[in-house]
Every structure is written in C-alpha cells, then in structure tokens.
Amino acid sequence: MNARNGRVVGWGTYLPEKVLTNFDLEKQLDTSDEWIVQRSGIRERRIAGPGDTTSSMATQASRAALDKAGLAPTDLDLIIIASSSPDHLIPPVSSQVQYLLGAVDVPAVTLSTGCTGFVYGLSTAYHFIAAGAYRTILVVGVEIITRHLNWQDRSTCVLFGDGAGAFILQATDEPCGLRGFVLGSDGSLSHHIIIPAGGTAEPPSLEALAEGRQYIYMNGPEVFKFASRVLGRSSRQALEQAGLTLEDVDWIIPHQANLRIIQAAARDLELPLSRFIITIDRYGNTSAASIPLAWVDGLESGRIKPDDTLLLVSFGAGLTWGALVLQMAPA
Ligand SMILES: CC(C)(COP(=O)(O)OP(=O)(O)OC[C@H]1O[C@@H](n2cnc3c(N)ncnc32)[C@H](O)[C@@H]1OP(=O)(O)O)[C@@H](O)C(=O)NCCC(=O)NCCS
The missing domain is CATH 3.40.47.10 (Thiolase/Chalcone synthase)
Structure with missing residues (x-):
C-alpha cells in the first residue's frame, strides 16, 4: 500500500433541534444576554432532546459523512469517537456507534482528551494512514455535555452546547493531508x-x-x-x-x-x-x-x-x- 496521505472524502454533522438562547437563560438564571455575549461571544446553543444520545448523534453525523463520501459503513477500516460525554462509562460509545452504523466488525475506539479530543483523534487517523495500516477512517467529535452541567451554576452552564461532527479520511497519493x-x-x-x-x-x-x-x-x-x-x-x-x-x-x-x-x-x-x-x-x-x-x-x-x-x-x-x-x- 503506497498511498500514505489522508484525503477528506466526507463530512457530516448532527445538531439537536432545540435552540437555547441567552434570552431563554435570562428567564431561569441571574444572567443576561449582554453579559454572555460580552464575556464569551455566545448567543445561542443547541441542547440534546430526550431522544438524543451521544451514540445516536454520532451515528447521524457519521451517516451524513458516509453518504457524502459515497461509502458504505463496511468500507470503514477504523472508527475513532472523540467524546467526554459517552452514553455510559462502560461500554465504550465507539462500539455502539459501530453497531448503529452497521459497520460490522470494524474496529472502534473512544478517545477522551476533553475538548482536544477531535484533534487527537484526527492526528491518530492520519498516522494510521501514513503507516499504511488502514485506508479509510471515520473520526467523530460528539458531545452531550449539557447533561453534565449544573443549570444553577451560571459560570459554566451558559457556555456549553451539544452537537456532533464527523469526517472521513481516505488514503491517497495526492499531495494533501497532515x-x-x-x-x-x-x-x-x-x-x-x-x-x-x-x-x-x-x-x-x-x-x-x-x-x-x-x-x-x-x-x-x-x-x-x-x-x-x-x-x-x-x-x-x-x-x-x-x-x-x-x-x-x-x-x-x-x-x-x-x-x-x-x-x-x-x-x-x-x-x-x-x-x-x-x-x-x-x-x-x-x-x-x-x-x-x-x-x-x-x-x-x-x-x-x-x-x-x-x-x-x-x-x-x-x-x-x-x-x-x-x-x-x-x-
Ligand atoms: C467562564 C468565563 C466566561 C468567565 O469570564 P470572566 O471574565 O473570567 O469572568 P469571571 O469568572 O472573572 O467572573 C466575573 C463576574 O461575572 C460573574 N458571572 C459569572 N458567570 C456569569 C453569568 N453567566 N452571568 C452574569 N454574571 C456572571 C461572576 O460571578 C463574577 O462576578 P463577581 O465579580 O461579582 O464575583 C471565562 O473565564 C472563560 O471563558 N474561561 C475559559 C473557559 C473555557 O474555555 N472552558 C472550556 C475549556 S475546553
């Protein structure tokens, strides 16, 4: 296998429908749109709904990425899920995503390095491709961090939101990649x-x-x-x-x-x-x-x-x- 550069062949996102604005937060907390915008630049964020789980959100973003790439789930050689808010402590959320995608027997790993998770995951994917070990790798950054927030703590709860973004890298000999x-x-x-x-x-x-x-x-x-x-x-x-x-x-x-x-x-x-x-x-x-x-x-x-x-x-x-x-x- 000579192709050792990683080409982005697909991407997709999943954003929960519910939008929580700063004005909504003003009604439930001692805060203001003005403070939040001035101190953080945030105006609104998405909040996962009762039907959303970290694995379901990752799966939807991944399906969009596979569609864009014109690939089937079984074309994947590796699935890397970066998340600090997995469905459960055990089992790893990556295996649930692999199952929900129908990526039968594809290796899957969860990587947890906080907000840096996607960068660690993507770098891992590029290196697997550079080593010639795998050709097609899915990397997802996904969080339902709002379920770990104290909605009484105004210094944290105004800052976070939920979402998922997926990228697929494929080995190529074109000039691109890391x-x-x-x-x-x-x-x-x-x-x-x-x-x-x-x-x-x-x-x-x-x-x-x-x-x-x-x-x-x-x-x-x-x-x-x-x-x-x-x-x-x-x-x-x-x-x-x-x-x-x-x-x-x-x-x-x-x-x-x-x-x-x-x-x-x-x-x-x-x-x-x-x-x-x-x-x-x-x-x-x-x-x-x-x-x-x-x-x-x-x-x-x-x-x-x-x-x-x-x-x-x-x-x-x-x-x-x-x-x-x-x-x-x-x-
Ligand atoms: C959290 C953050 C927005 C706070 O901004 P800040 O300018 O540092 O503000 P402080 O924490 O010093 O608080 C200033 C005042 O605002 C108040 N305050 C905090 N949150 C508030 C809110 N949502 N609404 C209104 N007032 C608020 C504090 O109580 C404090 O009041 P006091 O001076 O009377 O004690 C800012 O520190 C930050 O973004 N830090 C980095 C966080 C981050 O990146 N986290 C992600 C890691 S991946």
Whole structure:
C-alpha cells in the first residue's frame, strides 16, 4: 500500500433541534444576554432532546459523512469517537456507534482528551494512514455535555452546547493531508476542569449528588489564561514542524470555547479575526465537536477550498492541547 496521505472524502454533522438562547437563560438564571455575549461571544446553543444520545448523534453525523463520501459503513477500516460525554462509562460509545452504523466488525475506539479530543483523534487517523495500516477512517467529535452541567451554576452552564461532527479520511497519493502536528498534556492542571464524582476516585454516592459533585466544575479564569497562552504557542510549533509560516495558512479553525480566547490567539499570532472560522455565537462550546462543526461550516459556506492549508488548534480538560496543519486535497 503506497498511498500514505489522508484525503477528506466526507463530512457530516448532527445538531439537536432545540435552540437555547441567552434570552431563554435570562428567564431561569441571574444572567443576561449582554453579559454572555460580552464575556464569551455566545448567543445561542443547541441542547440534546430526550431522544438524543451521544451514540445516536454520532451515528447521524457519521451517516451524513458516509453518504457524502459515497461509502458504505463496511468500507470503514477504523472508527475513532472523540467524546467526554459517552452514553455510559462502560461500554465504550465507539462500539455502539459501530453497531448503529452497521459497520460490522470494524474496529472502534473512544478517545477522551476533553475538548482536544477531535484533534487527537484526527492526528491518530492520519498516522494510521501514513503507516499504511488502514485506508479509510471515520473520526467523530460528539458531545452531550449539557447533561453534565449544573443549570444553577451560571459560570459554566451558559457556555456549553451539544452537537456532533464527523469526517472521513481516505488514503491517497495526492499531495494533501497532515503536514505538521503537536499534541500536549499537563495533568498538574487537571483540577481546573473536572467532574469530581462518578469515577473510581469518587464513586457515585448520595453525598456526592447532594453536593452536586456529578457536575462539571471549571475554574474559568485559570482555563482562560492557559488557553490564551497555549493556542498561539502550539500553532507556531505545528507550523514550524510543517516547515510553513502563518502566511501559508488559509484558515485557522480554533476550538470554540470563548470568542475572547480566539481574539487573544489572533492578537498573539498577529492575524485578523477574519482568518478564523468562528461558530461560537451559534453553538457555544461543544467540546470535542467544536472543531469538526466549525470545519464543516467553513467547507459548506465555500470559504474552505481545495488545496487550502488549515490550522486546527485546540485545548481542553486534562489540561490538553493540540494543533494540526493540514492541506486539503486538490480539486
Ligand atoms: C467562564 C468565563 C466566561 C468567565 O469570564 P470572566 O471574565 O473570567 O469572568 P469571571 O469568572 O472573572 O467572573 C466575573 C463576574 O461575572 C460573574 N458571572 C459569572 N458567570 C456569569 C453569568 N453567566 N452571568 C452574569 N454574571 C456572571 C461572576 O460571578 C463574577 O462576578 P463577581 O465579580 O461579582 O464575583 C471565562 O473565564 C472563560 O471563558 N474561561 C475559559 C473557559 C473555557 O474555555 N472552558 C472550556 C475549556 S475546553
């Protein structure tokens, strides 16, 4: 097998129907549209409905991607699901998606690195292709993070939303694919984004429930400082590895956590905000789904074109970070 570059052959999304606006939140919390827009850039977000599960959302986005690629589920060689909000702790949600898709016996793995999950997953997929191990790989970023939110905690619940974005890579010898990457993790900062109870460190208990320790706790200002530093730094490292500069990049697709974090990265990289794909106003922070949703937005709006060079850059729970420099295939 000689073809070692990864070509994007399909993509798809699933967004729950229910839209929750800042004005809706004003009615149930001590917050305001003005505060949320000024401090985060978010205007509305999608909320999974009673019929949605993480696996069902991932499956719908994946079916759309397979249709676009003209592939059958059994054409897949590997399924990678990036998520921090799986259906269950056991079994892995990836096997449920594989089953729902009808991708009989296809290997499937769940990868959990917080909001950086899709970047880790995509980089893994490119490397499997580069090694000649697999030809056709599905990578999905999917979250129903809103089911882990404390809707009384205004400092977190206004920020997140649900969604799924799927991409299919296929081996090719055309000039495209992964040009440079950097991945990182600093577990000494793990306490800044955490669901304290429900795992083995603190199993579910009535006390934990009474204290709301099953919900996401986030130290917003500390994460903000970390993100503002790491986005620019990892972008530069990935570009250096690719032997490229920012001038070679057509679009930056950053993790959509807060518009002010994206603005800080733009200042750090000395780039205008118009070079960034931004969806945070419509979807909020969809964690591992945020980059694939923004990437699809860039493709379907016609902004991202064949041959374009993209910089995907993310950070998240862990704390983790990652940046990929990619080249879209020629037309
Ligand atoms: C969470 C975040 C938006 C808060 O913005 P901030 O400017 O840092 O605001 P602070 O947390 O310092 O809070 C400022 C004030 O606003 C208040 N506040 C917090 N949430 C509020 C809300 N939804 N509505 C109104 N007021 C709010 C706080 O209580 C605080 O009030 P005080 O000064 O009287 O104590 C921001 O820190 C952030 O986005 N951090 C990064 C989070 C992130 O990226 N997470 C994803 C990781 S993948």
